[in-house]
Amino acid sequence: MMSGLTPVDPDFMARLRRREPDTLKTVVELHSRRLYRSARGMGCSADSAADVVQEVFVVFLNSLDRFEGRSQVGTWLFGILSHKVREKRRSSVVEKTQDPIDDVFEAQFNESQAWIQRPVEPDRWMRSSEARVAIQACLEGLTPLQREVFQLRQVEELSGNEVSNILGQSVTHVGVLFHRARARLRECLGKKGWKSA
Amino acid sequence: MILSTSEPPAELGRRLASRLHLAICPYCRTFRRQIQALGKLARESSADYESEPGSDFEAQIVRSLARAEHDS
Numbered sequence: 171m172m173s174g175l176t177p178v179d180p181d182f183m184a185r186l187r188r189r190e191p192d193t194l195k196t197v198v199e200l201h202s203r204r205l206y207r208s209a210r211g212m213g214c215s216a217d218s219a220a221d222v223v224q225e226v227f228v229v230f231l232n233s234l235d236r237f238e239g240r241s242q243v244g245t246w247l248f249g250i251l252s253h254k255v256r257e258k259r260r261s262s263v264v265e266k267t268q269d270p271i272d273d274v275f276e277a278q279f280n281e282s283q284a285w286i287q288r289p290v291e292p293d294r295w296m297r298s299s300e301a302r303v304a305i306q307a308c309l310e311g312l313t314p315l316q317r318e319v320f321q322l323r324q325v326e327e328l329s330g331n332e333v334s335n336i337l338g339q340s341v342t343h344v345g346v347l348f349h350r351a352r353a354r355l356r357e358c359l360g361k362k363g364w365k366s367a
Numbered sequence: 368m369i370l371s372t373s374e375p376p377a378e379l380g381r382r383l384a385s386r387l388h389l390a391i392c393p394y395c396r397t398f399r400r401q402i403q404a405l406g407k408l409a410r411e412s413s414a415d416y417e418s419e420p421g422s423d424f425e426a427q428i429v430r431s432l433a434r435a436e437h438d439s
Contacts, residue, residue: 189436191429198428203417206424210416220420227428228435289397292404302412305405324406325413352402359405 178239186234186243197243198227204244204326205251211321212255213314222258226250241335248328249336252318259314269313275353295364308358312351319344320351 178186185193202223209219229250230237237246280286295301309317315337322333323344330348334341356364389396 191433194432195425195429198425198432202425202428203420206420207413207416210419211413216419219416220424224428224431227432231432231435232439285394285398288394289401291397292401296404296408301408302415305408305412309409320409321413324409352405355405355409356401 178241178243180239183239186237189231189234194231197230197247201244201247202227205247208248208251208321208326209255211309211325212252212318213310214255214258218258222251222254225254229254241332245328245332245336248322248326248332252322252336255318256314269350271350271354271357274357293364300363301359304359304362304364305355308355308362311358312354315339316347316351316354319347320355323348324352 205223209222322328330341333344
């Protein structure tokens with residue numbers, strides 16, 4: 171499987187550098203809907219996500235001379251996307267060191283680190299349309315950075331290293347943010363009907 | 368810990384410890400299944416967004432790139 175950190179094929183890279191229309195069209199066709207999906211997942215409205223994706227490709231075009239091809243085009247595009255989404259949001263990416271969800275999660279274990287309330291099997295509710303609506307609402311409760319990490323790691327299935335490169339965060343911090351995002355979503359879904367959370 | 372150490376790039380020793388723990392702890396295995404279900408739900412929910420842009424979405428972007436290229 172090709173990782174996002176695999177270098178770009180030199181021939182493809184040369185065609186990109188020459189800005190060959192067919193090559194650019196291929197990149198757009200390969201990545202635009204995925205980028206749109208991510209922008210939506212990161213909290214952009216439909217109109218805003220469409221604008222952001224368009225801007226991402228323009229920045230990509232203008233920055234092709236700086237793109238060295240050491241990572242895949244998709245990883246480079248996701249980096250631009252993340253930057254653009256933050257610009258739209260005008261928010262800082264600084265996260266608090268402590269997050270209350272850590273205490274909520276830890277409270278599920280006793281002093282011997284055994285589960286106090288044992289998790290039960292994920293149920294049919296998780297496959298319902300109600301659950302799909304609920305998770306969208308729960309995503310609103312994540313911090314912007316947790317949401318970006320969750321989208322890139324869980325939905326786009328990028329590796330911790332790729333997300334670390336895209337967001338400019340350490341791999342360890344990406345892991346912490348991913349854990350917090352999942353713990354918070356699990357907690358939130360539990361309150362919305364996932365009785366087994 | 369179970370989630371973060373069960374797959375690369377966690378060190379081999381931690382991955383093995385994690386697998387061993389999962390082998391003996393049914394509750395952590397259930398917890399892992401919960402998290403997998405959560406991930407599946409998130410992917411399915413997010414997939415709905417892909418159909419939102421119109422069929423000319425890609426063509427619009429290509430046109431905006433052509434304009435940007437022409438202007439530069």
